[in-house]
Amino acid sequence: MAENKNKPTQVGDTGHVWDGIRELDNPCPRWWLNALYLSGLIVVVYFVLYPSLPLVHESTKGLLGWTQINEYKEDLAKVEAKRAPFDDKLAAMSVNEILADQDMLNYAIGSSKVLFGDNCAACHGTGGAPAAGAGYPNLTDDDWLYGGTVDEIEMSIAKGRQGNMPAHEKLLKPEEVDQLVKFAVDSSNGVTNEAGLALFNAKGCFACHGADAKGIKAMGSANLTDKIWRFSGDEDQIRHTILHGVNDASDKLTRVAVMPQWSQKLSVMLQARAYAIADGEDPDEIDWTDELDGTEAERLSETDIKKLAVYVHQFGGGQ
Ligand code: HEC
Ligand code: HEC
Known part of the structure; x- marks a missing residue:
């Protein structure tokens, strides 16, 4: 057996004895004390560099000027800088062009999940399949009320939709x-x-x-x-x-089916472009100062609506 180098007999004794076991008064090990002093030092350094002491309205600021919100903003700026070239490119593309470009399509789909979750899932369900009986159309089947081409879906989102069927209670036996x-x-x-x-x-x-x-x-x-x-x-x-009926205001029991409008501006622009093409005119020649009066409401940007249109289109039901 190894010899105890602390030789208990030479060590101070606290004088306590518990059940025959003597409590000695050994000094703490060196490594342990050093670690304790070091951690104390770290606390002081941290205290000086970072916000630490809570005062009445805010805490001490620290020499580095670090804040959580700044860190978040910097991270966000990095993400946005990565996205910017894609978003710029996307802004200049039509929904059909996005569908034909695999990279842009992947990007649009990837960045639509959150958009859809934030704005659409409350009615249409995550992934476009609403709860049964909730009264919202399923966006994942190939049955479309207003058409399932990507242009038609874009228009549905921009313009909003509201089907109307009159109540027939008084008209039919x-x-x-x-x-x-x-x-x-x-x-x-x-x-x-x-x-x-x-x-x-x-x-x-x-x-x-x-x-x-x-x-x-x-x-x-x-x-x-x-x-x-x-x-x-x-x-x-x-x-x-x-x-x-459906959306018949004169009948209290009518079904309510309202798809909100997400960009009046985009719906006016899509309509004007469609008319120009139908009339054999160049849609790029449209004078937007005539078409738009600047008061058109936009709850989502044109780019976001394009992303959502291709996202919904690829749910499986797109035509
Ligand atoms: C407040 C509930 C609600 C929200 C939020 C909502 N929708 Fe709708 N949506 C509806 C209803 C209701 C209809 C069907 C309208 C009708 O029956 O006339 C509809 C219809 C649609 C259609 C047309 C379906 C077809 O069969 O032609 C599309 C596409 C669509 N929504 C996409 C979206 C997208 C994308 C979003 C998110 C930006 C969204 N909706 C947000 C309620 C909603
Ligand atoms: C003014 C147009 C209009 C007339 C007239 C009309 N409907 Fe409709 N009907 C609609 C629209 C629009 C919808 C879909 C509503 C929606 O989803 O917003 C609908 C929906 C329905 C539905 C529900 C279908 C489903 O899949 O759940 C039935 C059933 C129906 N109509 C039957 C009739 C019958 C029968 C008549 C004649 C007595 C009739 N409708 C007359 C416009 C009309």
Whole structure:
């Protein structure tokens, strides 16, 4: 056994004895004391360099002038400096050009996740699939009220959407309502219902839903012949839509379906460009001082809306 170099017999004794064990008075080890003095020194250095002592309104500032918020701002500036060239390039591209450029597409999709989460997910659900029965359209299927091309999706976001269907409670007899509910169910199941179709045409439903009941994009009227329901395929729910309509302010039980507008300015610009192209004019020649009066509200920038349009388009349902 190694000899105890502290030789307990030569060490001071505290005079305490516990259950026969003597408490000695050894000095602390050197390494331990040095570590203690060093940590004390670090505290003093830290105290001088960094904000430390809380005063009434703020703390002492420290010689380095470091603050958490500055550190955050510097990091943010670094991220923005990295993004700037992409955002500048993106600003000059159309949504179709972004779709065709894999690098820009990846960038747009990557930076849209947070945008979508912050602005859209509350209604459309994370990833574009809302909770069942929440009353919001699913953006991941290939059924579109207002069209599923990337241009149409961009317009939906910029302009906002609000389908209108009048309440039919006062316009239809109960047995006619039953017949139209049956027609909707039959159409969705691919069953021919001649009498139902005749009533559908006689009551003017075709004017909005189309003579084939497949819906008209310009109105956002739902396709009644597929298995995807805007609201619900439940017979009571179909009846409710027919009786009370959609966004019909005169009916208290009407369904509310409002997609907010995200940039009035962009929607005016997209519209003007589409008209110019339809008229065989060069959209780059448009005089924007004529088209825009400067009061158009913008809740999201044009670049952010482009990013979101391609993001939604690649959910799986884009056309
Ligand atoms: C307050 C709820 C709400 C928010 C927030 C919202 N939407 Fe919508 N959105 C709707 C509703 C409701 C409709 C359907 C309108 C209708 O039925 O006429 C819709 C429709 C759409 C459509 C058209 C779908 C189709 O079938 O043609 C797209 C695309 C869309 N939203 C994308 C977005 C994006 C992107 C955002 C975020 C910037 C967003 N929405 C934010 C409620 C919302
Ligand atoms: C003025 C236009 C208009 C007329 C007329 C109209 N609809 Fe609609 N209808 C719509 C629109 C727009 C929607 C989709 C609303 C939305 O999502 O914002 C809709 C939705 C529906 C739905 C819900 C479909 C689903 O997928 O959940 C049913 C069912 C329906 N309509 C049946 C009818 C029938 C039957 C008639 C005739 C009695 C009729 N509609 C007349 C515009 C119209």
